[in-house]
């Protein structure tokens with residue numbers, strides 16, 4: 001009986017959290033739509049024909065649209081949350097822990113892991129946007145780039161990390177040395 005009540009209480013807590021999150025996103029999205037009206041002034045009057053000189057002219061896209069992803073890697077803390085939430089496993093990350101803080105993100109979070117690899121395969125991405133929602137530093141965003149056709153599908157794999165081979169080897173060496181020192185101390 002007590003166990004059942006406890007379970008009901010936990011479920012209710014989860015439900016409240018979920019409703020809180022949903023209302024938060026509903027409110028911010030309504031606010032954003034009200035604040036930022038899409039500029040469609042170029043559209044002709046109803047009943048007339050519109051010809052866009054593509055690719056020199058393109059349709060404007062909504063601010064909250066889901067298009068090509070971008071990672072502002074300087075603000076990435078390599079927490080792996082985006083890769084874990086991705087339903088199609090199109091984010092590949094390799095992080096190398098550092099023995100000390102290696103920087104601070106724009107929103108004040110400490111960086112403790114080097115981003116040796118951060119690839120997103122846009123050919124597999126289903127544009128669900130979940131990765132951008134969980135990112136704690138808001139460095140992973142959907143850009144307004146919707147036309148990124150390529151001749152070779154492999155070109156859809158975008159790399160955001162920019163560590164050199166030497167820097168990666170250096171970071172790995174530093175990590176293994178500090179791990180060895182740590183285990184000797186214990």
Ligand code: SF4
Nearest residue numbers: 086125126128129131
């Ligand atoms: S938008 Fe969705 S499918 Fe694309 S990388 Fe993010 S989580 Fe994965």
Ligand code: SF4
Nearest residue numbers: 076077079080082135
């Ligand atoms: S969730 Fe954000 S901070 Fe974490 S690894 Fe992905 S892009 Fe980087």
